[in-house]
Amino acid sequence: MKKSLSYLILLIALFAGAQRANAAYLIDTTYVFNSWENIMDLWADTTLINTPVEVYGNCDIDIVPDDSKALSMLNDEAVAVMIPDSYWFINSDYLKKNFSGKMRYFDDFMPLFFTPKIAFVQYEDVISFWGDINQYYYIIDFATRKVEKLDRNKLLELLGRYPDLRMRYESMKDNKTDEMITDFFFQYVDRLTEDAGAPYILDYLQNSIQ
Numbered sequence: 001m002k003k004s005l006s007y008l009i010l011l012i013a014l015f016a017g018a019q020r021a022n023a024a025y026l027i028d029t030t031y032v033f034n035s036w037e038n039i040m041d042l043w044a045d046t047t048l049i050n051t052p053v054e055v056y057g058n059c060d061i062d063i064v065p066d067d068s069k070a071l072s073m074l075n076d077e078a079v080a081v082m083i084p085d086s087y088w089f090i091n092s093d094y095l096k097k098n099f100s101g102k103m104r105y106f107d108d109f110m111p112l113f114f115t116p117k118i119a120f121v122q123y124e125d126v127i128s129f130w131g132d133i134n135q136y137y138y139i140i141d142f143a144t145r146k147v148e149k150l151d152r153n154k155l156l157e158l159l160g161r162y163p164d165l166r167m168r169y170e171s172m173k174d175n176k177t178d179e180m181i182t183d184f185f186f187q188y189v190d191r192l193t194e195d196a197g198a199p200y201i202l203d204y205l206q207n208s209i210q
Contacts, residue, residue, distance in 0.1 A: 026050045030063060031082045032074065036205055039080055040116060046073065061089060062108040080112050088112040090121055099140065101147035115193040116200050120150070137185065142204035155181050158188050161198075165191060 030051045031044035038045060048070060054062040063081060065071050074081070080090045089109035096103055111122040119140040137150040139158075148154055152175070159166035169175055169184045192198050 025053050027053055027083050029084060032078050033080050034077050035079060036201055040202060095147055099145050099147045103147055117192050117198050118189055142201055150185055152176055152181055155185055162191055
């Protein structure tokens with residue numbers, strides 16, 4: 001999972017570089033998914049070829065096909081898209097329609113990370129005139145239908161499922177730093193994914209939102 005994040009940042013940096021150079025960038029193949037069932041099955045509802053991409057930051061891309069029907073489908077029906085090689089972006093409009101939470105500034109398509117048991121997105125904001133940014137993770141909670149920012153309090157809540165991991169986290173002197181919160185969050189993701197008793201995302205979606 002961590003390796004995927006570093007590759008994703010590199011990939012988007014390449015996009016951003018192309019934009020700064022006023023060069024058009026086309027994605028050879030974009031796989032569009034309209035449900036979590038199809039996401040988990042890796043069964044695309046639609047495949048777009050040679051689709052233009054606009055990049056507004058490390059965590060904000062817009063996919064803008066020339067065909068108006070394809071554009072409407074992306075905006076109104078898509079849950080997420082995947083571009084080679086297995087980089088996922090979620091439709092922020094889908095999140096706003098189906099979940100509550102502080103998502104006022106979510107826009108376009110945002111980096112998505114998931115396992116069969118947890119999903120979360122990456123968001124950034126500019127914190128200075130010089131373009132310095134902060135990056136955050138927001139957890140998609142399918143049980144409460146909320147999108148919640150990962151901070152220390154949220155991490156402690158999540159780690160309640162694994163007392164040994166929470167105890168180890170709380171024993172760290174620098175446990176309030178963003179780096180330590182992120183590190184233990186990924187340890188939680190790994191533990192949850194291997195937990196035979198943990199519910200799956202699709203369990204929450206039966207007879208509910210897609």
